Amino acid sequence: xxxxxxxxxxxxxxxxxxxxxxxxxxxxxxxxxxxxxxxxxxxxxxxxxxxxxxxxxxxxxxxxxxxxxxxxxxxxxxxxxxxxxxxxxxxxxxxxxxxxxxxxxxxxxxxxxxxxxxxxxxxxxxxxxxxxxxxxxxxxxxxxxxxxxxxxxxxxxxxxxxxxxxxxxxxxxxxxxxxxxxxxxxxxxxxxxxxxxxxxxxxxxxxxxxxxxxxxxxxxxxxxxxxxxxxxxxxxxxxxxxxxxxxxxxxxxxxxxxxxxxxxxxxxxxxxxxxxxxxxxxxxxxxxxxx
Numbered sequence: 001x002x003x004x005x006x007x008x009x010x011x012x013x014x015x016x017x018x019x020x021x022x023x024x025x026x027x028x029x030x031x032x033x034x035x036x037x038x039x040x041x042x043x044x045x046x047x048x049x050x051x052x053x054x055x056x057x058x059x060x061x062x063x064x065x066x067x068x069x070x071x072x073x074x075x076x077x078x079x080x081x082x083x084x085x086x087x088x089x090x091x092x093x094x095x096x097x098x099x100x101x102x103x104x105x106x107x108x109x110x111x112x113x114x115x116x117x118x119x120x121x122x123x124x125x126x127x128x129x130x131x132x133x134x135x136x137x138x139x140x141x142x143x144x145x146x147x148x149x150x151x152x153x154x155x156x157x158x159x160x161x162x163x164x165x166x167x168x169x170x171x172x173x174x175x176x177x178x179x180x181x182x183x184x185x186x187x188x189x190x191x192x193x194x195x196x197x198x199x200x201x202x203x204x205x206x207x208x209x210x211x212x213x214x215x216x217x218x219x220x221x222x223x224x225x226x227x228x229x230x231x232x233x234x235x236x237x238x239x240x241x242x243x244x245x246x247x248x249x250x251x252x253x254x255x256x257x258x259x260x261x262x263x264x265x266x267x268x269x270x271x272x273x274x275x276x277x278x279x280x281x282x283x284x285x286x287x288x289x290x291x
Contacts, residue, residue: 022168026086031098037090042077042274049079049093050103052261054159054215055119059103061211061256062126062133067276068252071130073109078259078273120152123208133208144202147209155216157183167226181232188237191217195239210247218244255279
């Protein structure tokens, strides 16, 4: 640490130099569209524009859970947004989400389309629309929403903090990795203590709080996020692991993880989802199979 290069911030920051890192080509200090491109619209009431990252998986899991529970109005089209190609800066996507981040949902079930952005807001919108996975009892509802917003506030330290400096930054900076590793382990401990008290985050019921936290912390606990399981000793968080593995076995969760996924085993990928039958007919392993 004593031999680490020092950096003195300039009086006025400028974006004039290459910022490096895996996502350097899509990082910029301004908002708004970079090109004109309208979003496609399918035949279902709900139109999702996303990618199978943890934030995207939250919503596809919720939609698949709603369908599994018999809510036919939750049928949806899931369109792939390739963030490395800058799809999120197209004019149509920016109209759906001015923050240019996935996921974005357009609810076309009523007389006027409703845009919903930020994954937590989408989960609440769907839960209230269908009366599912958000408890009606005021105390349990408050617990559910508290854990939902805990996840929304905490995950950036896991993703943009730890994940960036551990996995993606062009330079391995000891101070940054140590700082965020400490915070991620603290978050895992928060979860582990809560899950020692109850089966799910809000209590006895599986809710949108679990759907929000699982794609981040469940994937991390299974050693599938940033390949950091050994580094963070995730095996120590036994209650998180119990919760993680229990949720991973849900059929709707298995389907939701596939939607808009473009990496890993081809059999785990469903680039776009426009019908429930797509899981059987359009996974990439079947597209690649000889005819």
